Amino acid sequence: xxxxxxxxxxxxxxxxxxxxxVVRSGTMYGHEVYGVKDGYKGLVEDEMILxxxxxxxxxxxxxxxxxxxxxLPEFKEIEVRQKAIDNLKARDIEALITIGGDGTYRGAMExxxxxxxxxxxxxxxxxxxxxxxxxxxxxxxxxxxxxxxxKLRDTSSSHQRVSIIEVMGRHSGDLAxxxxxxxxxxxxxxxENPMDKADMVAKIKKYKGxxxxxxxxxxxxxxxxxxxxxxxxxxxxxxxxxxxxxGYIQRGGQPCPEDRILGSRMGTYAVELLxxxxxxxxxxxxxxRMVHLPFANIIGQKRPKNELYSLVxxxx
Ligand code: F6P
Numbered sequence: 001x002x003x004x005x006x007x008x009x010x011x012x013x014x015x016x017x018x019x020x021x022v023v024r025s026g027t028m029y030g031h032e033v034y035g036v037k038d039g040y041k042g043l044v045e046d047e048m049i050l051x052x053x054x055x056x057x058x059x060x061x062x063x064x065x066x067x068x069x070x071x072l073p074e075f076k077e078i079e080v081r082q083k084a085i086d087n088l089k090a091r092d093i094e095a096l097i098t099i100g101g102d103g104t105y106r107g108a109m110e111x112x113x114x115x116x117x118x119x120x121x122x123x124x125x126x127x128x129x130x131x132x133x134x135x136x137x138x139x140x141x142x143x144x145x146x147x148x149x150x151k152l153r154d155t156s157s158s159h160q161r162v163s164i165i166e167v168m169g170r171h172s173g174d175l176a177x178x179x180x181x182x183x184x185x186x187x188x189x190x191x192e193n194p195m196d197k198a199d200m201v202a203k204i205k206k207y208k209g210x211x212x213x214x215x216x217x218x219x220x221x222x223x224x225x226x227x228x229x230x231x232x233x234x235x236x237x238x239x240x241x242x243x244x245x246x247g248y249i250q251r252g253g254q255p256c257p258e259d260r261i262l263g264s265r266m267g268t269y270a271v272e273l274l275x276x277x278x279x280x281x282x283x284x285x286x287x288x289r290m291v292h293l294p295f296a297n298i299i300g301q302k303r304p305k306n307e308l309y310s311l312v313x314x315x316x
Contacts, residue, residue: 008039012137014259021267109295120282128172132284149183
């Protein structure tokens with residue numbers, strides 16, 4: 001069978017491990033694997049290359065995605081998707097493996113409805129995809145954030161400051177919660193765990209009175225202006241505060257072992273699903289096992305609230 005693979009949406013460390021696994025296991029099972037450049041854009045523009053065992057050599061340890069990625073809002077239009085399907089048909093490519101987040105899944109489900117054999121792999125640092133305990137790239141991003149928190153604590157402590165750290169996650173607080181717990185944050189504010197400003201101000205005043213030299217606040221992006229919050233805290237508590245927006249650094253870097261393994265397992269599992277004539281599904285990891293669910297069961301669903309959220313209140 002001829003299989004195409006693409007990465008789409010925000011890149012995530014471990015995407016290369018997943019592509020490599022699709023190529024290596026795919027060729028091992030006798031398939032031909034084509035890499036699509038820059039996500040759905042490459043499907044529409046017919047930018048695809050045959051990938052061999054050798055073409056993915058050395059990719060396991062590389063961050064980003066060597067195929068490139070993009071966001072293509074026009075993919076919502078049926079004519080644009082039809083072009084993509086026509087391009088695949090012209091090359092006799094029967095199946096597509098997409099690696100990405102929510103937007104990628106939506107595009108994949110629409111292609112599946114149009115008759116293409118599609119499998120989705122969850123690749124995003126946000127860990128916001130239902131049907132999987134973890135997404136490819138999340139663990140590495142947590143590590144990157146923890147490294148930043150550790151460094152920010154050093155300087156906060158030297159200057160006796162409250163450090164506010166804004167992390168990514170879009171509408172999910174998992175990055176903030178996991179990294180905040182690992183980094184010993186005093187406060188973790190996420191969409192699921194809203195800020196109680198009065199309580200926070202009272203506690204920071206108390207810390208100041210006790211002579212504490214630092215406090216760490218980790219907050220998910222898109223909630224509030226962190227620089228304005230730093231000014232408010234300084235004024236209200238007398239504990240000097242500064243904000244750092246970590247930004248795109250969270251998406252880069254060498255994938256950690258968990259993401260290399262997750263990408264390798266998911267990429268191989270996707271090929272094995274196709275071998276068994278299963279498609280129109282997305283892959284997940286549940287209790288350390290590979291699972292798959294139809295796109296319709298995943299898209300638009302909410303992830304259950306992670307039990308770590310309750311830990312925050314008990315140990316912060
Ligand atoms: O979905 C991954 C993510 O990094 C989010 O955390 C963030 O909100 C968004 O992508 C940023 O996207 P863009 O690269 O389009 O600015």
